[in-house]
Amino acid sequence: MPLPPPPAKRAATLSPDAFDAPARATSKPARVARARFTEAAAEEPAHTPREAQDEAPVAALRDTGVAIDVPTMRETVEAPPARARREAAADTPAAAPARKRKPAKSAGPSKLFVLDTNVLMHDPMCLFRFEEHDIYLPMIVLEELDGHKKGMSEVARNARQTSRTLDALAGMPNADIAVGLPLDVTGHREAGGKLFFQTRALEDRLPASLPQGKADNQILGVVEALRREHAPREVVLVSKDINMRVKAKALGLAADDYQNDKTLEDGEFLYSGALALPPDFWAKHGKTVESWQQGQHTFYRIAGPVVPSLHINQFVYFEAPGEPSLYARVTEIRAKTAVLKTLRDFNHLKNAVWGVTTRNREQNFAMNLLLDPEVDFVTLTGNAGTGKTLMALASGLTQVLDDRRYTEIIMTRATVSVGEDIGFLPGTEEEKMGPWMGALDDNLEVLAKTETSAGEWGRAATNELIRSRIKIKSMNFMRGRTFLNKYVIIDEAQNLTPKQMKTLITRAGPGTKIVCMGNLQQIDTPYLTEGSSGLTFAVDKFKGWPHGGHITLARGERSRLADFASEVL
Structure with missing residues (x-):
């Protein structure tokens, strides 16, 4: 039977109650239902022209007396966007039976x-x-x-x-x-x-x-x-x-207070870079895990409730008595699956980096980031004595002198004094930066002691070679520079503003790696807090970037005196 021409008037609104049962063409219930449709239409606001076009064929077929199944016809005629809008409206708790439109919320007067x-x-x-x-x-x-x-x-x-x-x-x-x-x-x-x-x-x-x-x-x-x-x-x-x-x-x-300069309201919510897997991890994910071997590393593809909380280059670990331990890094996230890559163990003496071995889990995570050539930007945070500068220097010397991956090490830091300023310093740029680089001298002394077989003359030659490959630069002259194949260490980065941090990171050219280190508990700049520090800004913005990584070092390894002082003072 050919379809009749569409009516000239706008189609009436159908009540949602009518979708519960198909309409009968010539029976008395059908006439009663049509009367109910008309009464519901009187209470309903007018449709938009698009919705009127959707309703017109249904109303026209009903007027001819043909028996139709109303829900089926609506799904056939109605355009997908319109159907999606109605289904979304029907799913909302506030959707009324009469389908009355809710007025737009008033935002109130502006301040x-x-x-x-x-x-x-x-x-x-x-x-x-x-x-x-x-x-x-x-x-x-x-x-x-x-x-x-x-x-x-x-x-x-x-x-x-x-x-x-x-x-x-x-x-x-x-x-x-x-x-x-x-x-x-x-x-x-x-x-x-x-x-x-x-x-x-x-x-x-x-x-x-x-x-x-x-x-x-x-x-x-x-x-x-x-x-x-x-x-x-x-x-x-x-x-x-x-x-x-x-x-x-x-x-x-x-x-x-002006809040827009704060990356985080509370430093406790800062991304730590590591995640402890739940105790039931193997029970929930063990049946669907895929694993394969590639070189010295084992890869696991997992799918489950833990995947949405993961980020690229985030470290995960599983430690439970009687269960196999897992230390891995997230290398890939696709839809509902993630790929984990096992780590290289730098706790063992055979994997020592310039004579330095890691002493805890977080240090091992950090060393894996520092020695990965695919990671261009590394941020390390932690209390005093957690080994940030020592690990950065050891990995830098290995990659400069042994692997020849970078040409030299460049060190800089924010020149913010703890107490009163002692005035101008004499000498060249490096001589002026000398008093600020006491941490460099201390850690180089530790690294020099690891070479015991070369004798006194050999150690002296090694120290001279190391000094020739480390350049100390001031932040004041960084504007406009480009570092090619350099290993850049930014110490005491918690005293940098987000703008200064951006200035330093954007100096990186091809083949350059930047390591930012700092302790957010030791901010000496009077205008910065944990939430507005440039280090916090960098950690938050680079979270999840495939070529960047962050780790928060948890345990101090300097001495028992320094560890106890960090806890109680």
């Missing part, structure tokens, strides 16, 4: 953030980090920016960059400072708010005990005036100054 000067000088891109919320800059903030723009320090560079950003926003066509400057006009689409400048004097009601001429108090006065003027809209002061936030809260003003 007004008043930025302190230190936020702008800390992160010049902070203007674009507040999503749909608006930003307000008091006039005193612009004055302070102007006062810090001179010099070559990081703060001065950030102040100049912020000034250029403000100039670009104010210089856009049709820019009107009185109504606010849209923050997305310079290409930052994630910023949906506006930027407001203080264009008039605001009357504040701060206590008379606060000095009126101080810049911090003037900003607090602006926040208090804006809170009264824009009530009930929330006005929040954003400052990196702890005392500033405390004073604001004491005055009843909302204040918060």
